[in-house]
Amino acid sequence: MAGINKNAAQIRANVVSNKRVGQYHQLIINIGDLAQTCRPGNFVAINVGGENSRMVLRRAFAISRVSANSVSGGTMELIVAPHGQGSKWLCAQGEGAILDIVVPLGTAFGIPTEPVQVLLVGGGYGSAPLFGLAEVLNAKGCRVDMLLGASTASKIYAPMEGKRAVNSLRIYTEDGSMGQTGRVTEPIAGLIQDLNIAVIYSCGPMAMLSAIDEITRGTDVVHQCAVEESMACGIGICMTCVLPVADADGNISMLRSCIDGPVMDGSFVQWDKVGKVL
Structure with a gap:
């Protein structure tokens, strides 16, 4: 687990495009050389709401894909559903907007x-x-x-x-x-x-x-x-995204989705105990 998030960095990233795709928004964000360290399954934590917002916690979004572009540099694609206050704010950010992000995580x-x-x-x-x-x-x-x-x-x-x-x-x-x-x-x-x-x-x-x-x-x-668990910090500090997972010997621990996941071996997750106090 020591290697998790070793390539992550907090940067100010430029929104290259924001397109509506059905019920969702496709955001392309310039992350430069960090695109080279992103892998399928990683996520990004974004500071939402602007400088005067009361939304102090970052929002976690799965990275859809990354690509290299000679014009804009390395980019990542996010698919966002405008459901909550934070995701609605993100979906309202147009081309040229600057986002405070931490990437890649998990x-x-x-x-x-x-x-x-x-x-x-x-x-x-x-x-x-x-x-x-x-x-x-x-x-x-x-x-x-x-x-x-x-x-x-x-x-x-x-x-x-x-x-x-x-x-x-x-x-x-x-x-x-x-x-x-x-x-x-x-x-x-x-x-x-x-x-x-x-x-x-x-x-x-x-x-x-x-x-x-x-x-x-x-x-x-x-x-x-x-796994889909709400991640308040995205870096393993707040312990809000824990879920019960067994090890090879059958011992069950509450692991953090943002650090030990989000990608996990489904056979070890104790699905019948998710959301319950052990």
């Missing part, structure tokens, strides 16, 4: 050393980091299949982009407004068998991550999930 997804069959499972806009991950896995020669799910069509983020990034894409909505009707977890057991899946990478609601763990538990499939 653990990243583990990348196979050899080509394997992988399945990406995303829920709502939480699926955004999987697109950058797909690019990395493709470069490693992995076969990449993807499942995207949400309650309704408008909450599926960039389905066409997902289709271009993977070998196959299946979409599930609970109301049947896009793709097939049902929960995104329903086809997973069958796909594990049909595609000989070795690793599942997942981002989305905790209930979805827990359901995937139930499917993979007792199998040889590795489940790497990016």
Whole structure:
């Protein structure tokens, strides 16, 4: 754990663009050379609200992808849903706005050393980091299949982009407004068998991550999930993002999502105890 956040830095970063994509905002932010140290699964902590804001805590956002640009330098992409006061403020920041950020933070997804069959499972806009991950896995020669799910069509983020990034894409909505009707977890057991899946990478609601763990538990499939817990500081100080996780000997500890995660081995997370006092 000593190496976590060793590349992180607090910088003032310029907003390159802010585009509305369905219900969400796609923000491109110039982070210079720090883009080279960002990995799929990392997140950024942003000071929101402006200098006179009462919102003293930073907000954590998953990094969708990073890229190098000869004009603006290294950039990162964020997909933000304008739900709370902090995210609404961020979504209102236009081109040229300056943000106070700390990046990159947290653990990243583990990348196979050899080509394997992988399945990406995303829920709502939480699926955004999987697109950058797909690019990395493709470069490693992995076969990449993807499942995207949400309650309704408008909450599926960039389905066409997902289709271009993977070998196959299946979409599930609970109301049947896009793709097939049902929960995104329903086809997973069958796909594990049909595609000989070795690793599942997942981002989305905790209930979805827990359901995937139930499917993979007792199998040889590795489940790497990016947990969704509120991170007030993002650097392991405040202890607000803890959740129960077992070690190899079965001992359960309350680990910090921002330092020990957000990417974790789903088989060690004690899903039935999340949100409870041990």
